[in-house]
Amino acid sequence: MITLVCFISINAFAQKESYIQSLQHQNQWVDSVYKKLSKKKKIAQLFFVRAHTNLGQAYEDSVAKVVKKEQVGGLVFFQGGPVRQASLINRYQKIAKVPLLIAMDGEWGAGMRLDSTISYPYQMTLGAIQDNTLIYKMGQQIAYDFKRLGMQMNFGPDMDVNNNPNNPVINYRSFGDNKYNVATKGIAYFKGMQDAGLLTTAKHFPGHGDTNTDSHLDLPLLPFTRLRLDSLEGYPFREAINAGISGVMIAHMDIPALDTTKNLPSTLSRPIVTGVLKDSLRFKGLVVSDAMEMKAVQKYFPDGEADVRAFLAGNDIIELSENSKRAIKKIKKAIRKGEISKEEFKERVKKVLAAKYWAGLNNYTETSLGTLTDDLNRPEATSLVQQLSDAAITLVKGSASLLKMDPLLKTAVVGVGVTQITVFQKELAKKYENNSLFTINKNASPAELNALLITLKGYDQVYLSVNDTRLRPASKLDYTADVKQFISNVAAHNNSVITVFANAYTIADLPGIENCSALIACYQLTDALQQSAAKAITGQLVPTGRLPVSINKDFLTGMRGSL
Incomplete structure (x- = not known):
């Protein structure tokens, strides 16, 4: 019954004007x-x-003290649990004189930060999907989760074009390296959220996809021309603005083509924040700084100077100041000195208040804790995760017939990078009854690897899965060189199918993998994607995904095998 009410409310909200229109x-x-x-x-x-x-x-308690004494505009929640968070939001809202706008980085849903909640696929996984209505539906489901928890704003989607395979901070968080695909999927995602009443934020303007530096650790340099930035990095943001996105987050990057000031992060640049985003692109929504505690900002502008500069640059929301009390005092002084017009200051404060009104905080009601965990883990959401996973599976080499092989022959199912039998192996074992299951650790010894290679010669066909168990699936596997060579040796087997439950870029890190009979990209290690891959192999689904990134000369963006 609760779920039914949730979807009625989503549909009703779709009739309401957008936040941008409300301004x-x-x-x-x-x-x-x-x-x-x-x-x-x-x-x-x-x-x-x-x-x-x-x-x-x-x-x-320390956060409660800041809320009560400083009366800040909002909170950004990070790690924790859903019931604890909803309870804490209720506590904080009670002591706020103006209702707080509650936000979270939820690029793949509330599960990005909270335990006991559903995680949707990473954006690179979604980048392979051909049916964008599924991504719109995901946006609606994520909006329901956020609102059910007492939140009004998601710092997502990520609309960076990830055209650098070695990008240490965006990578799998991006829809891929094709600017059109990034734009259409980002729009589908944020429209789903906004139509269901959630404020959204495209990030990281003007584009963080081609950097070798993590802005959490240092200031990245974007050395490209204005023409390149406008035509490539800026394209998805321009499209998102035209489609009515409610917020844009500014990246911390040194961009000489847009502002020649040495070591000045884009977040602190008025020519970028106000000149490019607000004036040139005519963005009327909320401009949000990236976290002000990050080293990219603090390295060159310590002791509250960064906060003042972010304010003067044109940011409407200053996120995660190192010391908000100090920053407020310094900004008050800058206003008194006339460093910003009274009208601009007034407009920006009212813009934040208008966001609170649009999100319904003018009629704030406490979040109910009863049935919260059940509501967040509702069957409709779990089913959608499986649908998204099914749609993302990408056959990058071979054909459907080569995938299936003969279920009666002697079959080895090998899991690499794991210590226990995986969901994928168990699913295949149901269909290939004459099977043996093997696991190989990512640090397996040469002797162990050689022994298994000899054993595999006694099998008619081999299914091998590459598994990345790390929380952040990087573009290179943390396997030993011997384990990578083992994968190459298995690929040379006459009848071998390899499935990669890892970042798509890792395929380039496995020379010789292209010699297998068929190759499937699954992008990340989840139970749902393992189920999907098994269904693709056994003929229960046709893999319709397309590569969202170029891996090497053999596997390019948009490719898929024959169906």
Whole structure:
């Protein structure tokens, strides 16, 4: 019954005007709240501070103190549990004089941060899907989860074009290296969320996809021309703005083509934030800074200077300041000195208040904790994860007939990079009854590998899966050179099918893998994708996914094998 109500509310919300449209007319609630705030409290509305539910009572109390004393505009939640978080949101909202806007980085849903909740596929996995209505539906489901938890804003989707396989910070978080695919999928995702009443944020403007540096650790340099930036990196953001996205997050990058100031992060650049995004691209929604505690900002602008510069650059929401109390004081001084016009300051504060109104915080109600875990793990959501996984499976070499092989022959099913039999192996074992299951650790000894190679010579056909068990699936596997050579040796077997439950770029890290009879890209290691791959092999589904990135000269963006 609860689930039914949820979908009625989603459909009803779709009739409401968008946040961008709502900014075109005066709002009495916004005006009323604005008039009651002191200058200091108006500045505080632009600040969103960090919150967790896994760091203990003292940490939770320290956030409560900031909410009560500074009256900040919002919170950004990170790791923890859903019931604890919803309970804590209720507590914080009670002590806030103006309702807090609650946000989270949920690129693949609430499960990106919270335990006991559903995680949807990574964006690179979604990049392989040909039916974008599935991604729209995912956006709706994620919006339901956020709202059910008491949140109003998702810092997603990631709309970076990942055209650098070695990108250490975006990579699998991107829909891929084709700007058109990134744009259409990003739009489908955010429209699903916004139509269901959630504020969204395209990131990381003007494009973080071609960097070798993680901006959490240092300031990346983007050395490209304005023409290149506008035509490639900027394309998905331009399309998202035209499609009505409610928010854009600014990256911390040094971009000389847009601002020649040495070592100036784009977040702190008025020519970029106001000149390019607000003026040239005519973006009217919420401009959100990336986290101000990151080293890319703090390295060159410590002690609150970064916060003031971010404010003067044109950011509407200053996220995760190292010290919000200090920053508010410094910004108040900058306003007093006339470094920003009163009208611009007023417009930005009202923009944040208007977001709160659009999200329904003018009629705030406490989040119910009863049935919360069940609501977040509802069957409809689990079913959609499986549908998305089924649609992402990509046959990059071979054909459907080569995948299936003969179920009566002696079959070896080898799991590499794992220590226990996988879901994929168990599923194949049901169909190939004359089977033997093997596992090989990513650090297996040469003796162990050689012994298994000799054993496999006694089998008519081999199914091998490459598994990346790391939380962040990098573009290179953390396997030993001997294990990688083992995979190459198995690929040379007359009848071998290899399935890669890892970042698609890892295929380039396995020379000789292309010699197998058939090769499937599955992008990440989840139970749903293992089920999908087994279905593809046994003929229960036709793999319709296409590569979202170019891996090497043999496997290019948009490719798939013969069906």
